[in-house]
Amino acid sequence: MELFSKDFKAELSLRWQKIQRMLHQQGADACLISTNVNLLYTTGRIIMGYVYIPLSGEPLFFVRRPYGVIENDQVIAIRKLEQLPGLLMGLKMPLPRKLMLEGGEMTYTDWVRTAAVFPDADLLDGTHQIRQVRSVKTEYELNEVRESARLQALAFTKFPALYKTGMTDHEFSVEMEREMRLHGCLGVFRIFGSSMEAGMCSVMAGDNADAPSAYDFAMSGGGLHPSLPVSANGSKLENGMSVMVDFGSAFNAYISDMTRVFSIGKLTQKAYDAHQVSLEIQNMLMQKTVPGATCEDLYLASYQLAEKYGFADCFMGITQQAKFVGHGIGLALNELPVLCDSNKELIHANMVIALEPKFMIPSTGAVGSENTYIVHENGLEKITIATESIIDLTV
Amino acid sequence: MELFSKDFKAELSLRWQKIQRMLHQQGADACLISTNVNLLYTTGRIIMGYVYIPLSGEPLFFVRRPYGVIENDQVIAIRKLEQLPGLLMGLKMPLPRKLMLEGGEMTYTDWVRTAAVFPDADLLDGTHQIRQVRSVKTEYELNEVRESARLQALAFTKFPALYKTGMTDHEFSVEMEREMRLHGCLGVFRIFGSSMEAGMCSVMAGDNADAPSAYDFAMSGGGLHPSLPVSANGSKLENGMSVMVDFGSAFNAYISDMTRVFSIGKLTQKAYDAHQVSLEIQNMLMQKTVPGATCEDLYLASYQLAEKYGFADCFMGITQQAKFVGHGIGLALNELPVLCDSNKELIHANMVIALEPKFMIPSTGAVGSENTYIVHENGLEKITIATESIIDLTV
Numbered sequence: 001m002e003l004f005s006k007d008f009k010a011e012l013s014l015r016w017q018k019i020q021r022m023l024h025q026q027g028a029d030a031c032l033i034s035t036n037v038n039l040l041y042t043t044g045r046i047i048m049g050y051v052y053i054p055l056s057g058e059p060l061f062f063v064r065r066p067y068g069v070i071e072n073d074q075v076i077a078i079r080k081l082e083q084l085p086g087l088l089m090g091l092k093m094p095l096p097r098k099l100m101l102e103g104g105e106m107t108y109t110d111w112v113r114t115a116a117v118f119p120d121a122d123l124l125d126g127t128h129q130i131r132q133v134r135s136v137k138t139e140y141e142l143n144e145v146r147e148s149a150r151l152q153a154l155a156f157t158k159f160p161a162l163y164k165t166g167m168t169d170h171e172f173s174v175e176m177e178r179e180m181r182l183h184g185c186l187g188v189f190r191i192f193g194s195s196m197e198a199g200m201c202s203v204m205a206g207d208n209a210d211a212p213s214a215y216d217f218a219m220s221g222g223g224l225h226p227s228l229p230v231s232a233n234g235s236k237l238e239n240g241m242s243v244m245v246d247f248g249s250a251f252n253a254y255i256s257d258m259t260r261v262f263s264i265g266k267l268t269q270k271a272y273d274a275h276q277v278s279l280e281i282q283n284m285l286m287q288k289t290v291p292g293a294t295c296e297d298l299y300l301a302s303y304q305l306a307e308k309y310g311f312a313d314c315f316m317g318i319t320q321q322a323k324f325v326g327h328g329i330g331l332a333l334n335e336l337p338v339l340c341d342s343n344k345e346l347i348h349a350n351m352v353i354a355l356e357p358k359f360m361i362p363s364t365g366a367v368g369s370e371n372t373y374i375v376h377e378n379g380l381e382k383i384t385i386a387t388e389s390i391i392d393l394t395v
Numbered sequence: 396m397e398l399f400s401k402d403f404k405a406e407l408s409l410r411w412q413k414i415q416r417m418l419h420q421q422g423a424d425a426c427l428i429s430t431n432v433n434l435l436y437t438t439g440r441i442i443m444g445y446v447y448i449p450l451s452g453e454p455l456f457f458v459r460r461p462y463g464v465i466e467n468d469q470v471i472a473i474r475k476l477e478q479l480p481g482l483l484m485g486l487k488m489p490l491p492r493k494l495m496l497e498g499g500e501m502t503y504t505d506w507v508r509t510a511a512v513f514p515d516a517d518l519l520d521g522t523h524q525i526r527q528v529r530s531v532k533t534e535y536e537l538n539e540v541r542e543s544a545r546l547q548a549l550a551f552t553k554f555p556a557l558y559k560t561g562m563t564d565h566e567f568s569v570e571m572e573r574e575m576r577l578h579g580c581l582g583v584f585r586i587f588g589s590s591m592e593a594g595m596c597s598v599m600a601g602d603n604a605d606a607p608s609a610y611d612f613a614m615s616g617g618g619l620h621p622s623l624p625v626s627a628n629g630s631k632l633e634n635g636m637s638v639m640v641d642f643g644s645a646f647n648a649y650i651s652d653m654t655r656v657f658s659i660g661k662l663t664q665k666a667y668d669a670h671q672v673s674l675e676i677q678n679m680l681m682q683k684t685v686p687g688a689t690c691e692d693l694y695l696a697s698y699q700l701a702e703k704y705g706f707a708d709c710f711m712g713i714t715q716q717a718k719f720v721g722h723g724i725g726l727a728l729n730e731l732p733v734l735c736d737s738n739k740e741l742i743h744a745n746m747v748i749a750l751e752p753k754f755m756i757p758s759t760g761a762v763g764s765e766n767t768y769i770v771h772e773n774g775l776e777k778i779t780i781a782t783e784s785i786i787d788l789t790v
Contacts, residue, residue, distance in 0.1 A: 186618075
């Protein structure tokens with residue numbers, strides 16, 4: 001088995017070079033990648049091992065598992081981390097003096113172990129910088145996320161037919177998960193942040209949408225069990241309820257994010273009105289989200305539009321309101337940037353961003369839609385193309 | 396919302412006392428729990444926040460999310476970690492001098508942040524010690540895992556009818572996942588180790604069972620995509636193949652583990668013979684796995700039985716053979732102890748252990764079974780009760 005194909009190496013080289021430019025800016029002379037999301041970013045696959053990226057030249061790939069990956073000048077089979085300095089010296093590579101690690105992704109134990117292996121190196125936490133590198137996608141990555149979004153939207157078209165009268169939110173969720181999986185969804189979603197956990201989709205019917213989250217989610221449901229307080233809570237779907245379905249894609253390494261709302265019969269006019277405001281906020285953001293815009297301004301413009309229509313008090317939840325309207329996405333569900341209050345980070349071309357203005361309507365449930373977009377010079381390209389009106393499941 | 400009910404507090408007290416005894420042994424005067432698996436262990440639910448367990452007396456619960464958890468002398472709403480010293484002092488609690496943290500579960504960044512919050516405390520990594528505490532279950536926990544296993548075995552009885560001629564391993568997997576979810580499986584499995592990832596089940600048909608894992612799994616399949624190299628690889632299920640299904644339960648907070656093998660038509664005699672050896676190894680281990688036995692001895696006894704029947708070369712895989720036969724299980728899929736070569740840890744009563752002697756038969760696939768057991772004074776109690784013979788899906 002080869003670690004990566006010759007054709008794919010050109011793509012990976014773009015990523016390595018972006019990391020090397022960042023290392024230069026940070027004054028580091030190498031980084032050692034050891035966590036799954038960044039191993040995937042730098043090799044295109046999951047391995048158990050380490051990618052050593054020097055400031056210049058090609059990376060070295062130290063692979064513990066899988067056993068049997070081809071060995072060459074760049075790919076070196078290892079048993080343990082402690083072999084690295086000897087192997088680097090054997091290749092006449094200088095040992096790093098300022099080494100970047102992923103302190104926000106790796107455990108404390110792994111950091112300490114690495115520090116002992118490179119006792120003469122200053123260690124530098126590059127978690128945020130590597131996430132910034134990943135937030136601006138290559139053309140290849142954009143096409144992967146477009147394909148993931150295309151399959152996601154295709155699976156979505158099958159969802160309404162899965163509803164049967166008398167179902168619970170959980171049963172409806174299970175049928176949608178199955179449909180996603182049959183379309184090729186891998187079923188596991190990487191999330192940044194050690195306290196984050198999520199299943200394949202969050203399905204929230206009625207007031208469950210306002211259950212305050214134990215995670216860093218805005219409106220994600222209370223769950224079936226206190227050990228996983230997210231998504232459906234087992235409620236029967238009843239007349240007058242909105243059923244919000246927030247689901248990731250992951251038909252390849254890349255995730256797109258999408259939310260749509262179903263109804264059981266008719267909703268109140270207020271719910272339809274608030275839903276329309278969500279669509280209007282997204283239309284506004286499609287124009288305003290251009291390179292150079294700040295995350296904070298985009299959030300505030302969204303909030304102001306919600307306020308203008310009288311929905312500020314239920315924007316992004318009621319009981320636990322999130323001051324947030326969207327997030328970057330890619331290899332993880334929650335990438336940079338975060339479109340939230342007080343975040344002065346800038347938007348860049350080729351970022352991939354999910355925008356999810358949502359509203360909580362008590363006794364009805366959540367309304368609003370979420371789409372994934374690619375940032376271009378003149379605005380956003382929507383890649384989750386599917387009807388955004390509220391679909392009545394009983395019709 | 397209450398953090399936990401009065402009835403459940405007696406159960407949690409048992410766990411807090413076990414941790415306090417361990418703190419005493421380790422010379423620590425408190426531990427600060429911050430990672431999901433241990434928050435779940437010490438509160439019975441997922442919160443975003445911290446559980447502060449002093450050497451004696453009741454723990455304090457500092458809750459960031461969900462918003463609206465009841466506040467009392469023990470439950471304190473916080474916005475950030477940095478408030479803790481002030482809040483402890485306000486409660487006339489001494490600040491810890493030797494504070495245990497979960498260095499093998501939390502990120503380096505979180506450890507450093509905690510160190511800055513408690514600058515006068517010596518920090519101690521208690522990951523392994525807390526996992527040891529968790530490895531011996533309370534009666535309540537044993538009943539939870541029994542119930543999870545009961546539902547798992549019940550869902551399993553529906554699996555054979557889900558097979559249709561011409562299916563791929565992936566399609567079969569999706570139907571089994573759906574069945575599990577409809578029986579109430581929560582669908583997300585906690586795993587120890589930052590490089591570990593898994594979906595709801597590993598389905599391996601034919602030679603895919605021997606794909607060398609990029610994870611710390613013995614025989615788990617190559618997967619649909621290099622970004623998640625585990626389980627089904629999309630192969631069509633064909634005559635003469637074994638289809639191994641290794642699936643977790645998680646119908647509540649607790650996981651049991653179970654593997655069964657299906658066949659498409661008849662397998663070779665060698666496959667049936669090896670399968671029988673797996674059952675014989677488990678019968679042997681049911682007697683030998685008693686308090687005081689060492690993990691290493693149990694692995695070696697298993698290996699020797701495999702060797703006696705001439706199956707040593709394909710025991711636990713061929714391409715990437717694991718020197719391992721089982722593992723503890725509970726709130727995480729892989730708990731202590733690990734029944735592997737060179738592990739001198741002792742078995743204790745009330746541990747929950749999954750035993751999975753498996754064999755790889757080239758051109759056929761994997762055979763063997765896996766069950767979850769509770770350790771009693773006189774041997775093991777099997778809790779995953781379902782037929783263990785190879786079920787021909789075409790009959």
